[in-house]
Amino acid sequence: MRHKNSGKRFIFRKFTGNGEVYQKLLGLSCPNLPLILEAAEKDGENLVVEEFIEGDNLGFLLEGALFTPKETREIVKQLCGALWVLHSMAAVHRDIKPENVILRGKDAVLIDFDAARLHKPGAEADTQVLGTTGFAAPEQYGLSQSDVRTDIYSLGVLINVMLTGEHPSKKLAEGHMGRVVQRCTQVNPQKRYKDVLHLMEVV
Amino acid sequence: MKSCPHCGASLQEEASFCPYCAQAVNERKEIQPPRHMPGRALYSALIVLVATAALALLTFGVRSRPKVYDNGNAEVIYTSQGTKYQLCIAWADYPFQPAHQRYADGPTDEIYRYPALLYANLADSETYADEEFLELVDHMTAEVTGLDEELQMTCAQPVRDTDYVPNTAAIVYVNYIATAIGEYTAELTISLHMKNGDVIRLHQTQLVEIYATHDYTAEDAPMDTVQDLEALLKHIEETVDQKDQVSIHLPPVTYTEKLVLDGRPVNLTGSRDESGHRTTFTDTVQVDTKSGVVWFFEDIDFVGRGSGTGLSASARVYLTDCRFAGWDTGVLAHTNSWVVAHESTFEDNGVGFHFNAEHGSPSDPRFLDDRFVNNGTAVLLEQVPNGTPLDFSGSQFEGNSQDIDNRCGQKLELEGAVFK
Numbered sequence: 001m002r003h004k005n006s007g008k009r010f011i012f013r014k015f016t017g018n019g020e021v022y023q024k025l026l027g028l029s030c031p032n033l034p035l036i037l038e039a040a041e042k043d044g045e046n047l048v049v050e051e052f053i054e055g056d057n058l059g060f061l062l063e064g065a066l067f068t069p070k071e072t073r074e075i076v077k078q079l080c081g082a083l084w085v086l087h088s089m090a091a092v093h094r095d096i097k098p099e100n101v102i103l104r105g106k107d108a109v110l111i112d113f114d115a116a117r118l119h120k121p122g123a124e125a126d127t128q129v130l131g132t133t134g135f136a137a138p139e140q141y142g143l144s145q146s147d148v149r150t151d152i153y154s155l156g157v158l159i160n161v162m163l164t165g166e167h168p169s170k171k172l173a174e175g176h177m178g179r180v181v182q183r184c185t186q187v188n189p190q191k192r193y194k195d196v197l198h199l200m201e202v203v
Numbered sequence: 204m205k206s207c208p209h210c211g212a213s214l215q216e217e218a219s220f221c222p223y224c225a226q227a228v229n230e231r232k233e234i235q236p237p238r239h240m241p242g243r244a245l246y247s248a249l250i251v252l253v254a255t256a257a258l259a260l261l262t263f264g265v266r267s268r269p270k271v272y273d274n275g276n277a278e279v280i281y282t283s284q285g286t287k288y289q290l291c292i293a294w295a296d297y298p299f300q301p302a303h304q305r306y307a308d309g310p311t312d313e314i315y316r317y318p319a320l321l322y323a324n325l326a327d328s329e330t331y332a333d334e335e336f337l338e339l340v341d342h343m344t345a346e347v348t349g350l351d352e353e354l355q356m357t358c359a360q361p362v363r364d365t366d367y368v369p370n371t372a373a374i375v376y377v378n379y380i381a382t383a384i385g386e387y388t389a390e391l392t393i394s395l396h397m398k399n400g401d402v403i404r405l406h407q408t409q410l411v412e413i414y415a416t417h418d419y420t421a422e423d424a425p426m427d428t429v430q431d432l433e434a435l436l437k438h439i440e441e442t443v444d445q446k447d448q449v450s451i452h453l454p455p456v457t458y459t460e461k462l463v464l465d466g467r468p469v470n471l472t473g474s475r476d477e478s479g480h481r482t483t484f485t486d487t488v489q490v491d492t493k494s495g496v497v498w499f500f501e502d503i504d505f506v507g508r509g510s511g512t513g514l515s516a517s518a519r520v521y522l523t524d525c526r527f528a529g530w531d532t533g534v535l536a537h538t539n540s541w542v543v544a545h546e547s548t549f550e551d552n553g554v555g556f557h558f559n560a561e562h563g564s565p566s567d568p569r570f571l572d573d574r575f576v577n578n579g580t581a582v583l584l585e586q587v588p589n590g591t592p593l594d595f596s597g598s599q600f601e602g603n604s605q606d607i608d609n610r611c612g613q614k615l616e617l618e619g620a621v622f623k
Contacts, residue, residue: 005223005225006224006225008225010225026229027230027231027232028231028233028234029231030236031236032236037219037220037227038218038219039219049220078236082236084236085234085236150562190297190590194299
């Protein structure tokens with residue numbers, strides 16, 4: 001949408017679901033994330049006003065050509081930075097894909113947090129089972145939590161797509177970056193990079 | 204009300220943005236993501252650090268022992284004889300990542316118990332070092348503090364039990380019961396008293412959310428047909444808080460139409476009439492919800508006619524004493540799913556239990572006391588979303604063409620299973 005008086009452009013989002021992440025981003029600014037200007041929620045319906053990012057998204061750019069390893073590294077390092085901010089506030093983006101990355105000059109900006117949610121360690125793990133089994137043996141539960149490394153997996157796929165145009169299961173990138181992709185996309189989250197800073201370092 | 208600092212327009216107190224001049228009006232913290240430090244810069248920083256440390260040592264002398272190590276959270280890095288250890292309270296599937304908070308929920312007046320896991324790792328290499336570290340420890344203690352009046356939480360003293368969770372240095376079992384609905388906070392502290400007199404303290408915040416429970420029986424709402432159930436679920440969706448626990452106690456009728464469950468999770472419990480007939484579904488029950496909350500099914504028969512799927516789940520499902528008979532596939536766990544069955548029967552199906560889920564957080568990895576009888580393939584493991592070993596203790600396999608087709612190579616614990 002365009003502001004009538006100033007002529008400035010903004011993104012206006014309306015979605016159903018959890019808008020906690022937008023609320024948290026209201027108080028922050030980061031070069032690799034859009035500025036969230038206003039976020040309101042009522043009965044699960046969310047309205048968000050955010051900065052309009054001038055640039056092309058990776059999905060569009062990939063239709064024209066693949067990225068070189070150097071370009072890929074530069075973009076991925078910035079995305080790791082954006083994810084570091086989100087993960088630091090206990091949020092998981094959960095929808096990393098080329099269409100959600102916009103190149104604004106030299107800055108890569110990660111957008112669209114509609115699928116993001118705040119990660120509550122253990123919220124999906126154990127006590128639901130306990131709820132109906134009462135005073136059960138401890139070995140019955142408590143072994144897992146929801147996966148905060150989902151974003152690292154998606155980022156691995158994104159790296160591969162930027163370099164090869166294909167999902168890693170079809171065609172894996174060559175060399176060092178291929179090995180990085182392999183580690184990012186391990187089925188067992190424990191075998192992936194521990195966090196985005198590790199990934200940033202190896203990239 | 205407040206005024207816009209840019210144009211002076213009158214704004215709501217909580218406004219972050221001025222719609223009149225299109226400027227942000229709230230305070231923001233500017234965050235620069237960390238950048239990778241090139242090797243040369245790192246080397247220079249290291250030199251400065253070493254020089255500073257040497258100067259400090261010359262100035263203040265060697266520090267005196269013993270010392271208390273306490274960061275106020277779930278992680279401490281402790282160095283002994285040149286080895287740097289990471290001590291942390293963590294989850295079993297992220298043993299090198301400290302879990303500073305732990306979230307738990309449940310209804311009132313039920314007793315809960317869960318384990319807090321203490322790990323001792325090598326700080327630089329993500330390697331377990333529990334055995335060598337424990338040689339340095341004299342004893343450990345644990346306590347819970349900061350309790351609310353309505354939350355009764357206790358903890359046992361740390362024990363070592365690597366049969367339960369491998370590679371842990373100790374486990375502390377936390378028990379709690381809450382007497383009122385609400386959100387509560389407590390703090391678990393584990394203290395490690397070292398042989399050299401040092402004390403290491405680790406803290407984990409326990410966040411407990413207690414919700415209300417609602418029970419529905421056939422006296423509360425009609426439950427004779429699938430349409431009745433759909434109407435009841437819609438009513439619950441509209442009137443009951445998402446956080447609350449809902450249990451529906453089904454009458455011993457046979458539901459002949461497909462039931463799609465894609466709203467808020469509930470517990471479905473079947474019943475039995477005087478002739479022994481149980482609540483039965485003869486068409487597919489499809490569970491499709493993205494929430495991480497578990498659906499419970501108990502005491503229900505799923506009876507097919509040789510085709511189709513009895514229960515198709517892309518959600519977390521927990522089955523107790525259910526029976527799946529006469530389907531092409533008895534239970535299919537797919538997409539974002541974790542399904543576990545206890546004391547349940549799978550008989551006369553093409554495939555009794557089919558695990559083919561890409562994602563899904565486990566609720567319980569045990570298939571205890573199940574019966575797999577006369578199936579083409581009793582258990583087909585095509586894709587299991589977590590490396591946690593599946594435990595078939597007490598389960599029986601009899602008359603199946605193939606007992607377990609483990610295509611994805613999932614770790615299995617079959618010691619307690621019976622194959623006839």
